[in-house]
Amino acid sequence: MRKNTLVNVLFLAPCVFAFVMIIIIPFFLGLYYSMTDWNGVNPDVAFVGLENFRSLFSAPDFIYSFLATMGYTLINVVLVNVVSFVLSLIVTSRIRFRNFFRAGFFVPYLIGGIVLGYIWQFILNSILVDLGEALSLEFLQSSFLSRSGSVIWAMSAVNTWQYAGYIMLIYIAAIQSIPASLMEAATVDGAGYLTRVFKILIPMMANAFTISLFLTLTTSFKQFDMNFTLTNGGPATRFLDQPVKASQLLAMNIFNTATANRMAEAQAKAVVLFVSLVVVALIQVSINKKKEVEM
Amino acid sequence: MKKAVSTLAAAGLALAILMTASCAKKEAPKPQDVTVNMFQLKVEIKDALDGYAASYSAAHPGVTVKVETLGGGGDYGGALKAKSQAGQMPDIFQIEGRGHYEVWKDYIADLSAEPWVKDTDLAFKVDGKVLGFPVAIEGYGLAYNADILAKAGIDPASLTTRAAYEKAFKTLDAKKKELGISAPVSMAASVAGGMWWVAGQHNLACYWGGGLPFDDTSVIQKALKGEMDEPRFTQYAKYVQLLFKYADRNILLNGSYDDQVGAFAQGKTAFLHQGNWVDPNLKQLGVTFKIGYAPHAFLDTEEKGLYLFAPSWYVVNSKSPNAQAAKAFLAAMATTPEGHDYMVNKAGMIPAFKSVTLKPSGQLSQELMAANARGGNYGVFFGMLPDGAGQNVFAPVYDLFAQNPNNLSQFIADMKKAIAGLPGMK
Numbered sequence: 001m002r003k004n005t006l007v008n009v010l011f012l013a014p015c016v017f018a019f020v021m022i023i024i025i026p027f028f029l030g031l032y033y034s035m036t037d038w039n040g041v042n043p044d045v046a047f048v049g050l051e052n053f054r055s056l057f058s059a060p061d062f063i064y065s066f067l068a069t070m071g072y073t074l075i076n077v078v079l080v081n082v083v084s085f086v087l088s089l090i091v092t093s094r095i096r097f098r099n100f101f102r103a104g105f106f107v108p109y110l111i112g113g114i115v116l117g118y119i120w121q122f123i124l125n126s127i128l129v130d131l132g133e134a135l136s137l138e139f140l141q142s143s144f145l146s147r148s149g150s151v152i153w154a155m156s157a158v159n160t161w162q163y164a165g166y167i168m169l170i171y172i173a174a175i176q177s178i179p180a181s182l183m184e185a186a187t188v189d190g191a192g193y194l195t196r197v198f199k200i201l202i203p204m205m206a207n208a209f210t211i212s213l214f215l216t217l218t219t220s221f222k223q224f225d226m227n228f229t230l231t232n233g234g235p236a237t238r239f240l241d242q243p244v245k246a247s248q249l250l251a252m253n254i255f256n257t258a259t260a261n262r263m264a265e266a267q268a269k270a271v272v273l274f275v276s277l278v279v280v281a282l283i284q285v286s287i288n289k290k291k292e293v294e295m
Numbered sequence: 296m297k298k299a300v301s302t303l304a305a306a307g308l309a310l311a312i313l314m315t316a317s318c319a320k321k322e323a324p325k326p327q328d329v330t331v332n333m334f335q336l337k338v339e340i341k342d343a344l345d346g347y348a349a350s351y352s353a354a355h356p357g358v359t360v361k362v363e364t365l366g367g368g369g370d371y372g373g374a375l376k377a378k379s380q381a382g383q384m385p386d387i388f389q390i391e392g393r394g395h396y397e398v399w400k401d402y403i404a405d406l407s408a409e410p411w412v413k414d415t416d417l418a419f420k421v422d423g424k425v426l427g428f429p430v431a432i433e434g435y436g437l438a439y440n441a442d443i444l445a446k447a448g449i450d451p452a453s454l455t456t457r458a459a460y461e462k463a464f465k466t467l468d469a470k471k472k473e474l475g476i477s478a479p480v481s482m483a484a485s486v487a488g489g490m491w492w493v494a495g496q497h498n499l500a501c502y503w504g505g506g507l508p509f510d511d512t513s514v515i516q517k518a519l520k521g522e523m524d525e526p527r528f529t530q531y532a533k534y535v536q537l538l539f540k541y542a543d544r545n546i547l548l549n550g551s552y553d554d555q556v557g558a559f560a561q562g563k564t565a566f567l568h569q570g571n572w573v574d575p576n577l578k579q580l581g582v583t584f585k586i587g588y589a590p591h592a593f594l595d596t597e598e599k600g601l602y603l604f605a606p607s608w609y610v611v612n613s614k615s616p617n618a619q620a621a622k623a624f625l626a627a628m629a630t631t632p633e634g635h636d637y638m639v640n641k642a643g644m645i646p647a648f649k650s651v652t653l654k655p656s657g658q659l660s661q662e663l664m665a666a667n668a669r670g671g672n673y674g675v676f677f678g679m680l681p682d683g684a685g686q687n688v689f690a691p692v693y694d695l696f697a698q699n700p701n702n703l704s705q706f707i708a709d710m711k712k713a714i715a716g717l718p719g720m721k
Binding site for chain 1: 370372373376379394397398399401485486487488489544545548549681682683686687690691692693694695698709712
């Protein structure tokens with residue numbers, strides 16, 4: 001094998017080169033810039049230490065975005081996984097047209113987040129409001145997106161609509177990999193449907209839960225495109241006695257800071273996002289891993 | 296055999312890497328011809344400007360003007376940063392105010408000696424030096440539908456105080472059914488609809504400059520030090536309250552630009568809070584009724600002026616070897632008949648140069664041009680605020696006030712706090 005060292009190196013080189021250039025170097029540059037006062041253009045960059053980070057945690061809009069992102073992630077992880085698990089149970093049962101349903105549930109995932117945001121904005125702002133007026137239903141007459149209490153839930157619902165089909169596929173694959181003999185044996189022993197789901201199905205597909213929870217957790221934490229087109233951060237709400245944008249999640253807060261030419265501050269926020277995401281994801285994976293069983 | 300194949304593949308790969316590396320060294324452009332690269336953000340004038348640049352290039356052998364446009368939803372500032380990082384800084388680019396100037400000042404050339412400087416009031420100046428070429432005049436008041444006001448028996452010329460507006464809005468509100476309108480005013484202020492700028496920039500500009508001499512920046516200078524002129528702001532806040540109370544709720548809280556302009560164009564509201572840039576939209580929507588501008592009269596005393604400003608300026612890259620050719624291109628735009636024809640007839644703008652005699656076609660643009668000739672207008676200074684102040688600080692304050700327009704004292708307190716935070720945003 002030693003003879004092939006040169007070949008190995010040459011084949012690896014392009015990937016390593018690209019990885020270093022577009023991931024590793026920018027990552028450390030970003031860390032550096034988060035400790036400067038860079039505005040994105042100015043060539044004289046001054047090192048300010050942890051100043052950017054210190055001011056972050058006294059800024060109500062950032063604290064709010066951080067908490068809103070946590071809340072959104074929690075709602076999303078539960079909602080997406082419950083819905084997609086139920087869907088996967090339905091389409092692996094013996095109902096008719098199950099392949100059609102599988103395809104149907106998956107289709108929303110193929111629509112990009114930007115387009116999807118505009119579609120749902122139209123549904124929530126126009127169709128539902130008009131419906132509310134036609135039927136004189138008070139609670140529908142103002143859009144769910146214009147109420148600070150409901151906007152995060154509306155976003156989670158839209159995200160679930162988009163994402164559940166994708167996670168469903170992972171669950172379907174996991175369910176189908178469980179030997180049929182195991183389920184048959186349980187049926188012969190007299191276990192009911194719910195018992196089979198909770199005692200056999202769920203423990204047997206614990207690895208699918210690990211990956212699904214991880215995927216939903218990280219994507220909700222980094223949510224931007226749908227947030228941008230669906231709500232644009234609005235409406236406003238009051239937090240720590242300051243008006244803030246009720247649905248401005250972390251990624252959007254970073255974006256709005258960066259577009260205001262506050263690059264170093266935005267970079268500091270991005271570092272905070274990265275670190276919290278790593279911590280939360282590591283906790284989640286290590287808990288889930290303990291529940292997995294070997295076949 | 297296998298070894299031969301893998302060696303061949305490796306050699307091929309090595310070659311490919313070498314090729315990409317060598318591709319980076321492009322041959323330099325021929326020195327005798329000058330190419331002026333312009334990077335601009337007004338999407339709506341792209342075709343007109345491309346055409347003008349092409350005819351200018353044809354008329355001036357040895358000079359080629361290339362225009363690149365990115366704007367509308369595009370991130371112009373981000374793209375410009377990318378260009379500067381890549382060493383492809385354009386020769387002419389566009390800034391939108393003091394905040395952008397602070398970012399790009401190392402690249403901005405002094406234009407004080409240019410021939411068009413004496414011909415305009417709206418050049419971008421810092422410390423007495425002229426640095427930016429005004430792209431156009433834009434402006435606004437409160438646009439009204441003359442037919443609806445006539446039917447309701449309101450004389451638009453009487454709308455010069457807040458009290459007069461209050462009376463007019465009440466009359467319109469009472470006659471909603473009869474007039475076929477859903478609300479007196481089409482106003483947008485929501486973060487969600489992306490319309491925060493109508494309130495947080497254009498409306499707030501009334502507080503900064505309304506009722507004062509055209510270049511009086513004292514109120515905003517004070518704000519940049521963190522102080523608010525409370526008696527003046529209270530009068531302004533009451534005006535905002537009026538607009539919000541008599542505005543269509545769904546448009547105010549959620550509406551997009553299209554919703555806001557569309558409602559006015561369909562005759563569902565009597566007033567529209569937008570500038571002359573809606574002229575093409577109104578034309579597209581088939582508006583036939585007569586439209587005029589009433590002043591944003593928020594003070595207890597009388598105000599008659601409209602708000603006029605240059606929304607953006609062309610600046611010349613001081614580090615470019617083609618700076619001279621770039622300056623000549625801008626000078627030709629401001630001083631030649633072809634340049635005037637392009638600005639007014641092709642691009643549909645109101646030029647900021649007094650020597651231009653051509654007239655724009657839109658109703659609101661004509662109103663502005665008349666107001667400009669009449670004088671007594673007010674300056675618009677939101678461009679002096681730090682970047683992001685409008686979108687990240689004032690936007691949620693207005694949004695919250697729109698949700699509950701009865702809470703006037705809270706709005707004043709929130710704005711006071713927001714203004715107090717301005718000095719910390721540098």
